[in-house]
Amino acid sequence: MWKELDNQLCRTFQFPDFQTAFSFMTDVAEEAEYQEHHPWWANEYNTVEFRLRTHDAGNTVTERDHKLAAAITKLAEEYGGEDIG
Secondary structure (H helix, E strand, O other): OOEEEOOEEEEEEEOOOHHHHHHHHHHHHHHHHHHOOOOEEEEEOOEEEEEEOEHHHOOEOOHHHHHHHHHHHHHHHHOOOEEOO
16 A cells, blocks of 8 residues: 655565566556656665655655556566565
């Protein structure tokens, strides 16, 4: 579940392996380009962490963040991602 912390939507997913995590990230990158809204993210082996906020809205959470979060969640489910925070 996405959590709002420090004016950001935050969530971390874990995947079966690095290759799956990287494929997921590739699809997220395409979606972010499509939405013209890009996340902060970090990857270590099979774990991908996200923080979403809208810079041009004063670094706050907006509908754009919620829309991207929903797309990320759907992709994570397709790749077998487990919510770990």
